[in-house]
Amino acid sequence: MDQHVWKKRLSQLVAASPLVVILASILLGILFWGGFNTALEMTNTETFCISCHEMRDNVYKEYRKTIHYQNRTGVRATCPDCHVPRDWVHKVVRKIAATNELYHWMAGSINTREKFVAKRYELAQHVWAGMKRTDSRECRNCHDFEAMQLPPGTQAKEDRHWRANMEGKTCIDCHKGIAHQLPEEFLEIEHARLEKEKVPCYQCHVDMQRPPDDDWDDE
Numbered sequence: 001m002d003q004h005v006w007k008k009r010l011s012q013l014v015a016a017s018p019l020v021v022i023l024a025s026i027l028l029g030i031l032f033w034g035g036f037n038t039a040l041e042m043t044n045t046e047t048f049c050i051s052c053h054e055m056r057d058n059v060y061k062e063y064r065k066t067i068h069y070q071n072r073t074g075v076r077a078t079c080p081d082c083h084v085p086r087d088w089v090h091k092v093v094r095k096i097a098a099t100n101e102l103y104h105w106m107a108g109s110i111n112t113r114e115k116f117v118a119k120r121y122e123l124a125q126h127v128w129a130g131m132k133r134t135d136s137r138e139c140r141n142c143h144d145f146e147a148m149q150l151p152p153g154t155q156a157k158e159d160r161h162w163r164a165n166m167e168g169k170t171c172i173d174c175h176k177g178i179a180h181q182l183p184e185e186f187l188e189i190e191h192a193r194l195e196k197e198k199v200p201c202y203q204c205h206v207d208m209q210r211p212p213d214d215d216w217d218d219e
Contacts, residue, residue: 040091040092040095043095044080044084044091045078045080046078046079046080049078049079049080050079052105053111054105054110054111054116055079057113058110058113058116059180060079062179062180062181063079063179063180066178066179066180067178068082068178068179075142077142077179081138081141081142082138082139082179083127083138084138085134085137085138086138086141090137110123120183121183121184121185121186124176124180124182124183124186128172128176131170131171131172132170132172132173135170136170136171136172139170139171139172139175140171143171145161145162145165148161150162160174176190
């Protein structure tokens with residue numbers, strides 16, 4: 001049966017049974033949406049994230065040693081919790097952007113430890129810039145300045161998070177190494193920047209004793 005006959009039969013069906021066509025279109029739409037959403041969720045799991053050795057053998061190993069992986073409360077933040085938005089629109093945008101990562105995976109851009117280490121600072125900067133741009137949106141899914149309890153004997157204006165909030169900073173400004181090791185270049189470039197801006201050491205190094213008169217702020 002040639003193409004002309006098929007078109008004629010289809011036209012006759014549409015004319016005779018518009019309800020059937022509408023129902024079929026709805027059914028196809030449901031099937032498409034279900035398949036798309038299923039694929040979206042399948043790629044939004046930690047299992048999927050570490051299915052390639054580049055992630056499994058590098059950043060995932062580091063993450064397993066952090067408080068986001070294991071802590072006294074038993075609450076775990078997985079790869080998608082930190083790197084994929086929860087709301088649907090931003091999630092789809094992030095998935096589309098991730099096609100660039102698939103390209104580099106196929107190209108073998110970081111398929112060895114040496115290549116990964118060499119590009120680590122560049123990759124980290126992309127992630128940091130993205131989190132800065134969204135005001136650390138994924139961090140704020142779990143953390144909230146207003147809900148944080150001050151250490152005993154500490155006034156609000158003395159608290160690091162309170163000061164950061166007042167200065168318009170966001171989580172990633174201070175917590176770059178919270179789940180993964182910092183690139184070596186960070187110690188040379190970022191640390192030099194913090195010193196130039198005269199940021200008191202104790203704001204980042206929580207185990208460092210704070211000067212009684214806070215004279216570091218006036219240097």
